Amino acid sequence: MLSRNVIDMPPFHVMEILERAQELGRAGRHIIHLEIGEPDYPTAPHICEAVSVALSAGETKYTHSQGIPQLREAIADNYNRKFGLNIEPGQIIVTSGTSPGMLLLFIALLERGDEVIMSNPHYACYPNFVRAMQAIPHFVYTKEEDGFILEPSEVFKAINSKTKAILINSPCNPTGQVMTAKQLVELAAIAADVPIISDEIYQGLVYEGEDHTILEYTDNAFVLNGFSKLYAMTGWRLGYLIIPKQYVRTLQKVQQNFFISTNSFVQHAGVAALTGPQDQVLEMVRTYDKRRRYMLKRIRDIGMKVRTPPMGAYYILADARQYGTSSLELSWRILEETGVAVTPGIDFGEGAEGYLRFSYANSIENISEGMDRLEKYLNG
Ligand SMILES: Cc1ncc(COP(=O)(O)O)c(C=O)c1O
Structure with a gap:
């Protein structure tokens, strides 16, 4: 009945992870959102x-x-x-x-x-x-x-x-x-x-x-x-x-x-x-940069490789192939077992399969807590 052009369209996995993470959050779990590409700042x-x-x-x-x-x-x-x-x-x-x-x-x-x-x-x-x-x-x-x-x-x-x-x-x-x-x-x-x-x-x-x-x-x-x-x-x-x-x-x-x-x-x-005034933009850029450096170090310390450091936007694409499972399965497992939401690389095509995308549009405190949980889960 519906068009073949859209029946075969894959879901936007990050939205599915987000929706499940929100559901877990509503059920009382403390969720750390490192999946969604959305500024944590309010509109000025x-x-x-x-x-x-x-x-x-x-x-x-x-x-x-x-x-x-x-x-x-x-x-x-x-x-x-x-x-x-x-x-x-x-x-x-x-x-x-x-x-x-x-x-x-x-x-x-x-x-x-x-x-x-x-x-x-x-x-x-x-x-x-x-x-x-x-x-x-x-x-x-x-x-x-x-x-x-x-x-x-x-x-x-x-x-x-x-x-x-x-x-x-x-x-x-x-x-x-x-x-x-x-x-x-x-x-x-x-x-x-x-x-x-x-x-x-x-x-x-x-x-x-x-x-x-x-x-x-x-x-x-x-x-x-x-x-x-x-x-x-x-x-x-x-x-x-x-x-x-x-x-x-x-x-x-x-x-x-x-x-x-x-x-x-x-x-x-x-x-x-x-x-209008651009102060919030400047402040955001400075803060994102600090988070970028912090998150990159933590991801590397956990053991995931990031061979070319990211320079813009607010994402880090990390090689998680050593965990030996598909990026989709890995990100769902991480969410259910640690309460940390991350995006599976496959969302971005076969070229990112085995990778995880982390967003640092979140506070240093939350990034730190998310990284602690991941470290314990993946290495512990
Ligand atoms: C590369 C890229 N283009 C476009 C969009 C969509 O932007 P908009 O909110 O303006 O529709 C996004 C959102 O994440 C994006 O990452």
Whole structure:
């Protein structure tokens, strides 16, 4: 009865772990959440305040399908200032999160049998978006010793007549790796023929290396970004696409038909996030960095290998193959027996099987308690 395109879709394992962990929590277990990619900070007060103001001002109607002009200007200014670009507000479509932005983009881009090149490991949902369009994720397996970064020569080999785009994600979920300017330049050279889709949702969460956008190196790129991570706004559902000018009209038509517009008062929160004080962001970045260093040491002390230290986002992908079981079984066992929730590597593709992903979007106290429990369970 239901579509084969989605019947075979694997679950988003991290959500299943989270849901079970919450159930255990409700039953009285003390759970340490190291699975979910969600900031433990609240949304900054000035962002919340902007919504109250917008609601009082009656901002409760449909907006322009591409988003309110103030927000598109703020997004363009932010990119232009940070990276020395000339993006125009007209190139932006505001969406109800990065995920709907991805859906909109893939609907517009893909036909049956088309291919999208992406790394493996990759963010869990990418292949499912592509398959839902009856298109094909073309995996390029990356190596841990190269920081799981897409090797341009391998990407080049993967390109064929069906290739519609190359999908990149830096800073990366699940590896925490950040691509260098040189790596982006090399990939951008390929974009002369094939567009790049760059998921930049962890932009700004960089602790080593430099923050970049693909738009510094090519115009033939679609950028996905959003407010969930840097502004601790996961539940607000606000994101955006930056699109080459020649494709805006077509994507706008898709937006009009399928989504009409993004939530009006939440867009005002986005303006406040980008134009208001950035102290909480700076404080978050400093704190994440401390947690990153602490967690990395603890994971290594337990005996799991992390061959290339993560530099951005808030994840550590650790090699847990010495425990001799599938990552799915291992993470479920860890949750049931220790009350520590971690994400199985298989969520991110075969290339991360045998690994566990740890999120340090949690307090040092909780990370410490989680690591103590893991140490006792795995080594004790
Ligand atoms: C790489 C990546 N892209 C996109 C998303 C989804 O973001 P949003 O909350 O804006 O839909 C996530 C969420 O974890 C992510 O890790």
